[in-house]
């Protein structure tokens with residue numbers, strides 16, 4: 001379906017020109033377009049300047065790579081050209097960890113990924129599917145008929161509780177606010193760099209940090225006191241406690257604390273944002289809503305089906321995949337350039353900040369006809385548009401850091417949205433409401449987006 005891709009690899013040709021600069025406003029550069037309409041802006045740049053260009057945003061300058069060739073070039077790199085350290089290194093240091101997965105490159109990263117593979121797998125989540133659904137049912141029971149709720153806030157709380165229970169064997173309810181403040185402050189100050197470092201010395205952040213660490217210590221202590229056995233299966237935390245680092249030494253306590261927070265860091269916003277978009281899209285398409293409701297009424301009545309069978313709920317599965325395409329919450333992958341390279345006739349020097357727009361392909365009609373349309377038929381045979389080859393459907397990015405929890409994410413989305421539609425009938429506050437995407441800092445539904453509970457249904 002796609003044309004062969006020629007990847008230009010080293011040696012980098014310094015005689016080639018640098019990527020073209022996209023014109024912008026004095027001082028602000030391209031910041032407004034990037035913040036307010038990032039996908040549309042990157043599409044326009046891609047069509048005008050090709051698959052590599054420079055943008056500026058206030059005092060920052062980024063190389064941007066976009067399109068299928070860019071995704072495939074990025075996918076084949078083994079953390080040699082593109083490094084995660086410049087981006088997440090300070091984040092890891094704030095946590096006191098030298099083994100923080102997202103900040104690692106090369107062999108030490110591959111080693112830690114193997115350590116965490118089982119804990120972040122769908123099969124690791126398998127014993128907890130009914131718990132995920134029960135937590136959803138219990139949340140829905142608290143909503144009076146006719147009431148409204150803020151989708152993003154509600155879903156953040158729900159998925160955080162689900163992740164705590166399923167991946168760390170501990171409720172995170174009491175620590176939710178602290179986890180949210182801690183992670184969003186670190187992201188905004190150290191990764192996105194849109195808030196001042198001063199925030200890290202204020203009591204709000206420091207108190208949140210102390211509470212988050214208290215949570216992580218509690219989880220580790222419980223796992224040390226009650227090792228897995230007849231009572232429970234081993235989980236991510238047990239695997240971390242038993243692991244050795246790349247040098248063959250047991251993980252330091254700070255590494256363990258940081259890794260215990262990992263599921264929340266990786267899953268809280270990504271899942272809550274996707275869930276918000278997914279419910280919105282389903283409500284905008286009554287035929288999809290009716291089809292999913294019929295599926296979950298039939299298949300969830302005696303408990304959640306095993307994860308292997310969930311894709312058999314074809315409409316629920318297709319709506320999940322189509323949401324990940326049409327409303328990608330991680331459409332950009334930021335990195336530092338560690339080694340010079342040449343791409344599409346341009347030379348890129350090391351030391352620069354780069355953004356790979358992994359989600360741009362989702363909006364190219366050659367891969368997804370009528371790309372802005374939410375259409376679950378794309379994934380139902382014979383179309384199967386999510387299966388066209390590497391780098392075309394890329395909601396979890398590509399390359400060595402591609403989402404380790406992608407399987408968990410899809411199962412958790414299907415179980416939670418399925419359980420929600422089984423428990424209550426929902427509607428938009430107004431039928432003509434159009435969703436607004438905000439950078440939070442990941443793209444997500446406007447925090448003011450509200451849902452109304454029309455009536456309770458099951459169970």
Ligand code: HEM
Nearest residue numbers: 101102263266267270271274330396397401403404405409
């Ligand atoms: C819709 C939901 C999700 C999306 C779109 C998503 C997307 C991503 C992306 C794009 C990355 C790569 C980040 C980078 O390279 O800079 C990533 C990494 C990761 N994700 Fe997810 N994620 C989702 C949910 C989850 C969940 C629920 C978990 C587990 C609880 C999870 C665990 C991880 C882990 C551990 C990594 C780090 C992998 C590494 O650095 O090698 N993710 N995710």
